[in-house]
Structures are given as C-alpha cells and as structure tokens.
Amino acid sequence: MICVKLVSYTNDGEKVIAIAAKMSRSRKGWDYHEKEMSNDEVEIWIKDAILHGYWSVLEHSVYTFSIEGISRVASHQLVRHRIASYTQMSHRFAKPVDDYYKPIVPPSAKKRDREFIEKAYKEAYDNYFNLLQSGVPEEDARYVLPNGVNTNIVVTMNARELYNFFALRLCSRAQWEIRAIAWMMLEEVKKVHPHLFKYAGPNCIIHENFIRNENESITLEDIFKDYKLEFISQRCIEGVLRDGIKKCVINSRSVLDNIK
Amino acid sequence: MICVKLVSYTNDGEKVIAIAAKMSRSRKGWDYHEKEMSNDEVEIWIKDAILHGYWSVLEHSVYTFSIEGISRVASHQLVRHRIASYTQMSHRFAKPVDDYYKPIVPPSAKKRDREFIEKAYKEAYDNYFNLLQSGVPEEDARYVLPNGVNTNIVVTMNARELYNFFALRLCSRAQWEIRAIAWMMLEEVKKVHPHLFKYAGPNCIIHENFIRNENESITLEDIFKDYKLEFISQRCIEGVLRDGIKKCVINSRSVLDNIK
Amino acid sequence: MICVKLVSYTNDGEKVIAIAAKMSRSRKGWDYHEKEMSNDEVEIWIKDAILHGYWSVLEHSVYTFSIEGISRVASHQLVRHRIASYTQMSHRFAKPVDDYYKPIVPPSAKKRDREFIEKAYKEAYDNYFNLLQSGVPEEDARYVLPNGVNTNIVVTMNARELYNFFALRLCSRAQWEIRAIAWMMLEEVKKVHPHLFKYAGPNCIIHENFIRNENESITLEDIFKDYKLEFISQRCIEGVLRDGIKKCVINSRSVLDNIK
Amino acid sequence: MICVKLVSYTNDGEKVIAIAAKMSRSRKGWDYHEKEMSNDEVEIWIKDAILHGYWSVLEHSVYTFSIEGISRVASHQLVRHRIASYTQMSHRFAKPVDDYYKPIVPPSAKKRDREFIEKAYKEAYDNYFNLLQSGVPEEDARYVLPNGVNTNIVVTMNARELYNFFALRLCSRAQWEIRAIAWMMLEEVKKVHPHLFKYAGPNCIIHENFIRNENESITLEDIFKDYKLEFISQRCIEGVLRDGIKKCVINSRSVLDNIK
CATH class of the missing domain: 1.20.5 (Single alpha-helices involved in coiled-coils or other helix-helix interfaces)
Structure with missing residues (x-):
C-alpha cells in the first residue's frame, strides 16, 4: 500500500560532494578535481565529512521521492521537516472516491x-x-x-536533511507510519549512493559516531550483523539505556515486516 | 471557536526594523540611531523598505501566536509555511476526548x-x-x-514571512479556515505594529504596489473605504481581472462574519 | 577570469516539476504521469506554475555551479542568499599565493x-x-x-531560488560582479532547461508578468528583440519609471561585454 | 573594538518556550498554562527539551544583536549561518573613511x-x-x-540556532574573531535567559550531553570550575581526544582575554 519511489536524484552526487569538500581545502578548480579524483578518494572525503560533522557539503546531492498511499497523519508529520520541498495531492481538487479511497489501517x-x-x-x-x-x-x-485517508506527496530532500530525517524518523520512538516511510527511503537511497548513506541511522548511531574513535565508527549494518557491538553512549537521546539500544534499533525496523 | 492570540512579539519591532534598515546605509552604530531616530523616521524607513522590496529587514521583528481550536485540515496547510516555527498539540499524547473534542464545522x-x-x-x-x-x-x-478534529498550535513568524503568509492566505482562493486564521492574525499584529503592517494584504495588493508610483501606493484599508480606487494590474496572480479584484478582496474577508 | 560552470543538475528537472505540479491536482501516481505526459504538457504545466506564482513546484529541480575566480566582495554577497548550499575555498587552508593570487579588477x-x-x-x-x-x-x-582577492565557491540552488536570485541580481542596481555572475548562471541553466527559465529575469519582468494578462506575458528575450514592447508597470520596484525599464535591463546585461 | 550588544529579544522567551513545550503534550490552551506555570516548571521543561534534543521549541525565543567593529573576514563567516537574519553596513553606500576606518588587527x-x-x-x-x-x-x-576592514551587522537568531552557532563557533577550531564574537554573544544571552542557555557550549559539550545519563549532564560552567569532570566521549567531533577536551575549551575562551 505505502509506496516509496526514488524518482530523481543527483546522479553523480557522491562525487559532487567529495569534490566540493576537497575544493574547500584546495586552490584548484572543479575541472582538475573532476578529472583527478578516484573512487577511493570519493569515499574518503565523504566519510571524513560525516564523521567530523562537516554536514554542509552533503547538501549538494539531492533526492526526489514520490511517496504514495500514505495517510494524512503521516504526511502532516512529514511536512514538518522544513528543509525540504513538497508537492502534495490536494483533497480540494482531487476527490478520494471509489478506488482512490484507500485509507491506511495501522x-x-x-x-x-x-x-x-x-x-x-x-x-x-x-x-x-x-x-x-x-x-x-x-x-x-x-x-x-x-x-487515515490516503494521500500522495512528492518530496525533495538533500543528503544532509535526509541524514537528519533518518536520525529522527528511523528511531523506534517515531510513529510507525513515518518510520516505515523513513526505512523505505533509506533503502532507496542506499541502492544508488551506498557510500554516502553508509553512516545514516537513528540518532543513537549518529551520536555514537560523534564521540567514538574514528576508526571504530559504527553503521546500521553493524547493528544488524554484529551482536557483540558495544555502545559507549550511556543512553540514547530518547532515554534508552546503553544495553537496550541495539535491540531498540532492530525493533524499529521491524515495522517493515508488518506492513509488507 | 477558532481563537488566534498574539502571545509574544518584539516589543520595539518597528524601531528595530527601521534602525537596521538605516544602519545598512550608515557608518554609525546602534546606540546612535537608537537615540536619534524619531517616530516619523521609523515610519519612513519601514514604508521605504516595503515599497522597494527590501524585505530582509522585516525579519528582525518576530511574533508568536497561540492558535487554538482549528482543524487538522487547517494546521496541515499552516505548517507548509516553512520559514516559521511550530509546536503543535500531539494527538499521540493528548487525547481529544470529552470536552476536548470540538471538531470544526465549515x-x-x-x-x-x-x-x-x-x-x-x-x-x-x-x-x-x-x-x-x-x-x-x-x-x-x-x-x-x-x-476536522480540533488542534492547538503555537506559531512564530517574523514580519517578512507574515507579509508572505498574508499575501497567500488573505486571498479569496485560500481555503476558508486558513483564510479566517490569516485575517485574525492580521488584526492582532496591526494592533501592536500598525505602521509595519499597513501595507500587508493579499497578493493583488502587494503586486499592485510593486508596479505603482510610490506616492500612489494602496492599502487594504483603501480597498474597504474607497470604492473609487482603480487597479493598474490587468489581473491578479490568481487570474481575477482588474474590475473584479476589489470585490474579491472584500469577499475574502467576509469569512470572518460567518464564523463569529 | 570569472568562470561559471554548471557542474551538475536534475537531468529531467523540467519533467519532474511538471509531474509534481500535475500530481497536486490528480489522484494518480508518479508512474502514470511519467508515462503519459507529453513534452507539450511539460511546457504548459511549467508556464502555468510560473505565471500564477505557484513557485513551490520549481524547488524539485536543482542546479550545482562551480563559480571560480570571483572576488570575496562578490562571494560575500552571494552567500547572503540563504536558500542555497555553499562550499567555499577557505583562505585558512588554501593560501592564494603565486599563480593562485588573481584578484579581480573592476x-x-x-x-x-x-x-x-x-x-x-x-x-x-x-x-x-x-x-x-x-x-x-x-x-x-x-x-x-x-x-578583491579571488576565491572559488560551489553553489547549489533550486529553480525557485534561482528565479529569486535572478530577480534581484540581474537588475542593473546589483553590484557589477554579482550581476555578471547572475547573467552567466542564467546562460548556463537556459542551455539545459530552456522552458523552465524562459520567464526568468530581473524583478521588473517578474512583476510585470504578475499583473499582465497571461496571453501577453513577456520574457527577457522580448526585451532584447522587441523595441515596441510596452510595460504596464508605472515603475519597477527599484524606482525606474516605465519608459526607462527596457533600456535599464539592456544596460544591466552589458556588464558581460566588459568582462569578456 | 569588537562590540557585541543584545539590542532586542523575546522578553518572556524562557516561559514562551516552556509553555509551547508543554502544550504539545496538553489539551489545554495558552491562557491556562500561562497562569499556572511556575518558574520551576519553566526550568524543567527547558532542561528536558534540550537534553532530549527537542530543539524546535527553542525557536520561539528570538534575539537581535548589533555586532559592531568586526572585520569582513568575520562577517563573511557569520552570514554563512543561514537560519538567521542579517542587515549589514554596505560599503557601497557607507564609505569607511577617516575615523570610520578601523580595520581589525589579529x-x-x-x-x-x-x-x-x-x-x-x-x-x-x-x-x-x-x-x-x-x-x-x-x-x-x-x-x-x-x-580586515571593519563593518557593522545586525543579526537576529532564535535560541535553537544560537545553540547551533555556539556549538560550532565556541570551539577552539573556529577562527579567533568569530569565536570571540560567539563568546560575547553567549555572555549577553546568559544575562537575560540564564536557564535557557545553561547547556550551551561547543559541540564537545553538546554531544557529551546527548550520550550521558541525564542526571549527570554537564555545562560550560562545570568545565571552568570542576577539574575533576571526566568526559565519556572518546574524542570530540573535531578529533580532540578525551583527555584534551577540557583544556581545549578553556583555551578557546581565552581569546576574550587577548582582545579586551
């Protein structure tokens, strides 16, 4: 029912971000870096930007989603993210009747x-x-x-705002529907830009990486694979204590199983 | 039912805006202008800023409203204005039961x-x-x-965004409830900062003043008083033709009569 | 010396905008419109959005420029446009010495x-x-x-903000260097999205179209071609009177001749 | 030389924030909370919002500064903070000559x-x-x-953006002049809203509080008083290791001694 589709994005977004990051430290122009930068270097600049909170460079890569068949409960929460662009199906002009009335059942x-x-x-x-x-x-x-009535909405967000959106909405405290949408959006962008979204996750992971030695940074994937992973954080920002965080993340994602 | 209350604002907002505008042209500091600027000068700097589209100075004066008893239809539209701050009553935590269930009837x-x-x-x-x-x-x-279920929301907007909000939502094409809210918000801010909001109005008036000789600029008040006023605009941006604009504005405001 | 290069953009930006605009009025999803929409329809939806001030749909198409060899006078003005993303060469980390010191001479x-x-x-x-x-x-x-020392900056703006940027910075009142940059940016985006930027121009043109009958809307191109074009606006927002506007626009663009 | 003056602010900003926070959980309206809320409760709601990252409520309190006698090096960095309002003395209209030429010496x-x-x-x-x-x-x-030439600028920021600004600019990695400005701004707002800005500080402190048990949260004041304070963070986001963080913060603030 809920359908999240990535319909357009900055094709070379990972490289655009890496070049921009490098240009802030360099006297050389775009063309030079565009020619010289290797894929490995792209990864390094992206990782470095994220782990040092140099978020602004992530704004240069942008993603447009068509999110269809969600409730107005969810769309009302979604549009509270102000650093993004929205075009929503209007119930003033498009009547949700007959087959187009498909309200969402929790x-x-x-x-x-x-x-x-x-x-x-x-x-x-x-x-x-x-x-x-x-x-x-x-x-x-x-x-x-x-x-619960269904609506469609076109959403454009850059990678920085997506990181912020994921930090809040992949969290198990987020309402189930917007959480499901967030996990689906993450899947979509990881397919096209795996290096860029490698460190995306709920706030517990983002914050853990802010305070952890760089060579020990963690990812969502680690959570799902490695049950020996230990958090340094005493609690997440929502108040879940250290020992409960991993389970909480795994639980958050299980919403996808329920709706599929 | 719908209740709009201005609960906090920049007390000296008109003077703050005027001083800021003047400081962009002056080498002198705040204290000097703060002492020297007369009320007449405040009015002149504000009028000049608005009629020449020097909108950024209007951001220095800020307004907080408590908007209560509106529907989630209206609040969903309201929060689409992204250059503003919102805190909304959450139906996840506050159940609208008993006396607190007062859905809005058009x-x-x-x-x-x-x-x-x-x-x-x-x-x-x-x-x-x-x-x-x-x-x-x-x-x-x-x-x-x-x-149509009722909700409460605290909204903070600066004067520039209010001008933009009014331009869109005082228009007769706006949905009736958010339009009523907009007219009520305008009444509130005009009480405290009459000079600043003198030129506020729907887009037809804003755009007319952009292209009209300065000494012939018009206000909402003129529309309601002076039936001889002639627009130069051939149409408003929503497509209403010259001769229909005044009536259209008057009609827009009549929503207030219906809900009171 | 000043070099403006479009280095990345939403390839299918015109269609993305048109589909989004249509979806706000439709119950059908992205895939349907993506298949069914003709090029002519794309043009119509874009034109309709711009001439009725339905600007938000223009945010779904995004443009990244590398702007090189500009002064810090210009970059300081540029970054005042807040609805955009910037990564600037830092003089803390990249010393402008030897061949890299190329300050801009007016x-x-x-x-x-x-x-x-x-x-x-x-x-x-x-x-x-x-x-x-x-x-x-x-x-x-x-x-x-x-x-006047030279700097490089990577800039990302969406089409809506570009329209706003052009409205302010293509104007003859804008400082010559940022004006030259704006004219160069316009040339770049017109090459890739000619329908979308057809109506872009300084505020005098934007405002004229707001108040003019739709079938008589004007473009920058008209100004340069048609000397019989008459403005309805009595003055532009900067105070230039009706008869002087066309000449003023032509004059604004002449900055390009001086720097090339 | 550098002069930072708080010229206007939301007088009852702490209470406005606390009421807004409470209203998101309550069915009652503004008037009720305005009457009933004690000063202690104001403190609790503010602390709770900050320590759980519920930042949006902090946007309802707003601050205007006149920042005078700073260099254009600093102002160029300052205006990169996009969620704020600026009006800057223009060197196109105000010549910095005679006594008004006071460039900043590091x-x-x-x-x-x-x-x-x-x-x-x-x-x-x-x-x-x-x-x-x-x-x-x-x-x-x-x-x-x-x-290094001097300029004046009027800046309006809300409390949330100030927290973000302080997080980045109180850090010892920030350039000395904007760092000095940030420490001066903090002093100003602490005078008027001590509860609200109690937890403000560079990112090392902000991030430490995100992951620390709530009853052990730390403040800038603790850093300067309590030399026994231990960080849990292995490193700050800029890469300073645990044992060096306190010294680094103390060092950052010493810029004030140099310029006074």
Whole structure:
C-alpha cells in the first residue's frame, strides 16, 4: 500500500560532494578535481565529512521521492521537516472516491480492531460521499474524511536533511507510519549512493559516531550483523539505556515486516 | 471557536526594523540611531523598505501566536509555511476526548448539512473511543478521527514571512479556515505594529504596489473605504481581472462574519 | 577570469516539476504521469506554475555551479542568499599565493585606475607574503589581503531560488560582479532547461508578468528583440519609471561585454 | 573594538518556550498554562527539551544583536549561518573613511607583526582614498580595502540556532574573531535567559550531553570550575581526544582575554 519511489536524484552526487569538500581545502578548480579524483578518494572525503560533522557539503546531492498511499497523519508529520520541498495531492481538487479511497489501517491492529477500523472508514466515506451529493464543496466535505485517508506527496530532500530525517524518523520512538516511510527511503537511497548513506541511522548511531574513535565508527549494518557491538553512549537521546539500544534499533525496523 | 492570540512579539519591532534598515546605509552604530531616530523616521524607513522590496529587514521583528481550536485540515496547510516555527498539540499524547473534542464545522454548510456533519463527527468519535477502550494505542486510534478534529498550535513568524503568509492566505482562493486564521492574525499584529503592517494584504495588493508610483501606493484599508480606487494590474496572480479584484478582496474577508 | 560552470543538475528537472505540479491536482501516481505526459504538457504545466506564482513546484529541480575566480566582495554577497548550499575555498587552508593570487579588477576602471588597482593588489600581496614568512598563521595574515582577492565557491540552488536570485541580481542596481555572475548562471541553466527559465529575469519582468494578462506575458528575450514592447508597470520596484525599464535591463546585461 | 550588544529579544522567551513545550503534550490552551506555570516548571521543561534534543521549541525565543567593529573576514563567516537574519553596513553606500576606518588587527600578532599589519592597513587606505579621489565609484574602490576592514551587522537568531552557532563557533577550531564574537554573544544571552542557555557550549559539550545519563549532564560552567569532570566521549567531533577536551575549551575562551 505505502509506496516509496526514488524518482530523481543527483546522479553523480557522491562525487559532487567529495569534490566540493576537497575544493574547500584546495586552490584548484572543479575541472582538475573532476578529472583527478578516484573512487577511493570519493569515499574518503565523504566519510571524513560525516564523521567530523562537516554536514554542509552533503547538501549538494539531492533526492526526489514520490511517496504514495500514505495517510494524512503521516504526511502532516512529514511536512514538518522544513528543509525540504513538497508537492502534495490536494483533497480540494482531487476527490478520494471509489478506488482512490484507500485509507491506511495501522498494521499493529489485531484482527478484530482491524475490522472495526475498516468499518469506521466505510462510515466516514459514506458521510463524505453524501455531503458531496448534497452539494457541499470538496474542500468542506473532506472535514469528515478520516485522518487515515490516503494521500500522495512528492518530496525533495538533500543528503544532509535526509541524514537528519533518518536520525529522527528511523528511531523506534517515531510513529510507525513515518518510520516505515523513513526505512523505505533509506533503502532507496542506499541502492544508488551506498557510500554516502553508509553512516545514516537513528540518532543513537549518529551520536555514537560523534564521540567514538574514528576508526571504530559504527553503521546500521553493524547493528544488524554484529551482536557483540558495544555502545559507549550511556543512553540514547530518547532515554534508552546503553544495553537496550541495539535491540531498540532492530525493533524499529521491524515495522517493515508488518506492513509488507 | 477558532481563537488566534498574539502571545509574544518584539516589543520595539518597528524601531528595530527601521534602525537596521538605516544602519545598512550608515557608518554609525546602534546606540546612535537608537537615540536619534524619531517616530516619523521609523515610519519612513519601514514604508521605504516595503515599497522597494527590501524585505530582509522585516525579519528582525518576530511574533508568536497561540492558535487554538482549528482543524487538522487547517494546521496541515499552516505548517507548509516553512520559514516559521511550530509546536503543535500531539494527538499521540493528548487525547481529544470529552470536552476536548470540538471538531470544526465549515460555516458555509447549510443547516441540514451542518447537522449531518455533526452526526458524522459523533460517529467518528464513538469509533475512536471504542478503539481506545479495546486497547488500541492513541497513535493508531486517531486514524479514525475526522480531518476536522480540533488542534492547538503555537506559531512564530517574523514580519517578512507574515507579509508572505498574508499575501497567500488573505486571498479569496485560500481555503476558508486558513483564510479566517490569516485575517485574525492580521488584526492582532496591526494592533501592536500598525505602521509595519499597513501595507500587508493579499497578493493583488502587494503586486499592485510593486508596479505603482510610490506616492500612489494602496492599502487594504483603501480597498474597504474607497470604492473609487482603480487597479493598474490587468489581473491578479490568481487570474481575477482588474474590475473584479476589489470585490474579491472584500469577499475574502467576509469569512470572518460567518464564523463569529 | 570569472568562470561559471554548471557542474551538475536534475537531468529531467523540467519533467519532474511538471509531474509534481500535475500530481497536486490528480489522484494518480508518479508512474502514470511519467508515462503519459507529453513534452507539450511539460511546457504548459511549467508556464502555468510560473505565471500564477505557484513557485513551490520549481524547488524539485536543482542546479550545482562551480563559480571560480570571483572576488570575496562578490562571494560575500552571494552567500547572503540563504536558500542555497555553499562550499567555499577557505583562505585558512588554501593560501592564494603565486599563480593562485588573481584578484579581480573592476572592468569599469579606466586604464590609469586599473594600473593603480593592480599596484595596490601587488602591495597587498607583498604584505601578505611577508606576514606568512614571519610566521603569522594564514588565518591572520589574510586580514591584509584585499577584498578583491579571488576565491572559488560551489553553489547549489533550486529553480525557485534561482528565479529569486535572478530577480534581484540581474537588475542593473546589483553590484557589477554579482550581476555578471547572475547573467552567466542564467546562460548556463537556459542551455539545459530552456522552458523552465524562459520567464526568468530581473524583478521588473517578474512583476510585470504578475499583473499582465497571461496571453501577453513577456520574457527577457522580448526585451532584447522587441523595441515596441510596452510595460504596464508605472515603475519597477527599484524606482525606474516605465519608459526607462527596457533600456535599464539592456544596460544591466552589458556588464558581460566588459568582462569578456 | 569588537562590540557585541543584545539590542532586542523575546522578553518572556524562557516561559514562551516552556509553555509551547508543554502544550504539545496538553489539551489545554495558552491562557491556562500561562497562569499556572511556575518558574520551576519553566526550568524543567527547558532542561528536558534540550537534553532530549527537542530543539524546535527553542525557536520561539528570538534575539537581535548589533555586532559592531568586526572585520569582513568575520562577517563573511557569520552570514554563512543561514537560519538567521542579517542587515549589514554596505560599503557601497557607507564609505569607511577617516575615523570610520578601523580595520581589525589579529590579537595574536606579536608587536612587530602588529606594526607591520597596521602599516599594510594604512597603505590599503591610501590606495582606497586615492581611487575615490580619482572618481572610481565606492563599490569598485572598495576592492582594494583589506579583508580586515571593519563593518557593522545586525543579526537576529532564535535560541535553537544560537545553540547551533555556539556549538560550532565556541570551539577552539573556529577562527579567533568569530569565536570571540560567539563568546560575547553567549555572555549577553546568559544575562537575560540564564536557564535557557545553561547547556550551551561547543559541540564537545553538546554531544557529551546527548550520550550521558541525564542526571549527570554537564555545562560550560562545570568545565571552568570542576577539574575533576571526566568526559565519556572518546574524542570530540573535531578529533580532540578525551583527555584534551577540557583544556581545549578553556583555551578557546581565552581569546576574550587577548582582545579586551
């Protein structure tokens, strides 16, 4: 149902970021670095930027997603990230009727609750439809649509803001739907720019890397693979204590299993 | 129901803006201008900044509103304005039950539709309440709440962003609820900073002043007073033709009469 | 000397913008529009967005420039545009010595002044070099470098911000160097996205189109071709009167002739 | 010479932040909390927001500074902070001549270097003045002014951005002049809002608090008082190892002794 698709991005984004980072330390111009920089060097400049918090260079690589079939509960949270660009399907102009009415049912709901929610959605739809029939304009009729009603939204974010978005929304404290969207977005960008998003993760990982020796930096992948990994952080910023952090991250990602 | 209250603002905001504007042209420091600048001069520097599009100085004066009893339809639109700060009542933590459930009924609805909407709201509430009772967590149960459900939000915007917000949301094309909020916000800021917000208005007025001789600049007040006022603009940016613009502005503001 | 190069951009930016614009009015998803949208439709959606001030969709197409050999006078102005990303050559880490010291001489300077400025630049260089020799750190020695000293900067802006940047910096009131940079940037983006930047121009043109009948909208190209074009605006926002606007625009662009 | 003055701010900023934070968890409106909230509660909500990274509420309190007598080296760095508002003295309109020419001499320079720098500044001035005399316009003549030339700038930042600004610019790796400005700004805001800025500091402190048990959070004040304080962080984000961090912070602040 929820569908996250990367529809456009800076093709050479990893190299663009690496060259920009290098140019801040160099007197030479773009063309020189563009020719001379090896793939290994690209990786090194990116890693160095992230582990030293030199985030601004990550802004030069940009990603556009089409996020479809999410609820307005989720879209309302999504657009709170202000360093991003949004174009959302408007329920003033596009009526969610017939096959286009596909409100989102929380996957955690048990069978009986699920049926109850679906019935509630059906009632809301009938009310909405009746209002339209009796001549109430779309923009007013939609007040009775449920918060769970589906919407589509086009989102553009740069790599720096994505790191910030992931830090907050991959966290198990994030609401399940936006969390699922975040994990899906991460999968998409990792496919195209694996070096750049290697260190992305919820705040517990980002913060751990801020204070850990550089040659011992950790990644999300380590969490899922290496059960011997020890955090130095006494707690994450949300208050989970050291010993619980790994399990908490693994738990956060399990939302994907529920909705697929 | 909808309540807009200015709860904090830059007390000396008009003078701060005027001094900043003057300092860009002067070698003297803040203290000098602070002592020397008369009220008349404050007005002149502000008017000059606005009529020449020197908007950045308007950012130095900032306003915080508590906007209460609005729907999540309106709050979703509101937070799309990214150059602003928001803190919203969370339905994950604060359940809108009992007296706190006061969903917004569009004022344009006729009596029969109104009753129908209220019935729909009641049904949605019962469904929500049932889900809570059967142990569904708040964050999931709220999916069946209606879009019209009430929320509170604290908003901080500077005067430049307010001008932009008003330009878009005082326009008759804006959805009625956010339009009502915008007209209420304008009333609030005009009370405390009348010189600064004298030229605020929907885009038709802003754009007209961009292209009109300076000594013939117009204000919202002129629209409501002077029926002989002629626009030079052939159309407003939304496509309303010259002869219809004044009526369109007057019509936009009438939303206030309906909800009070 | 001043070199502006478009080094990366959203390849399918025009189509991305058009699809996003359409999706706000449609219930269908990205894939559908991606397949169905013709080139003509792309043009129509873009034109419609710009002439109705629906600017936010323009944010989905993004451009990265390497701007090299500009003065720190110009870079200081450039970075005042806050909705953009910058990575600048740091004089703390990269010493502008030997062949890398190429301070910018204003092209308007007459021969004698030009020689005088070059001499002043030479003196400043010698002072800088002496300080380095006597062990003063780079970050302090550079205080004696001239404002005209050359720097390189990587800049990323989306199409909406470019429209705003052009509106301000293509204007004849903008300082000559940033104005030259703006005209060069416009040439670069027009090569790759001619439909998208067709209506870009200084504020006089942007504002004229805001208030003019849609089928009579004007472009920069019209200004340079059609001497019979009449403005409706009584004045531009900088105060140039109707009859002087066209000449003023033509004059603004002539900075390119001087520096090439 | 360098002068940092807090000229306007949200008077009740600490309470505004605390109320906003509480309203996100409450169904009650502003008036209720405004009456009921005690000073102790204000402190608790602020501390809680900062130690859990709930930064957005800090945006509701805003500060305007007049920063005078700084170099254009420093102002160029300052304006790179994009989430802020600036109005800068323009050397296109305000000539830095006679008593208004007071270029900044790096305090670290030894006596001989200092004299050398002052001579270099004098030469640059003479060149500038000569160009003005021979009719070169201000905007071009200033190309020969030194980077160290003095300027004034009005800056508005909210408390969240100030925390970010301090994190980067109180660090010993920041260039000395902007570092001095940052320490002065901190002094100013601490005078008026001591609870709010209690946890402000360079990144080493911010990050340490992100990963430390809450009841053991540290402040800048602790660094200067308590030499027994132990960091858990293995390194700061700039690469300083655990044992060196405290000394590094103390060293950073010593720039104030040099310039006073």
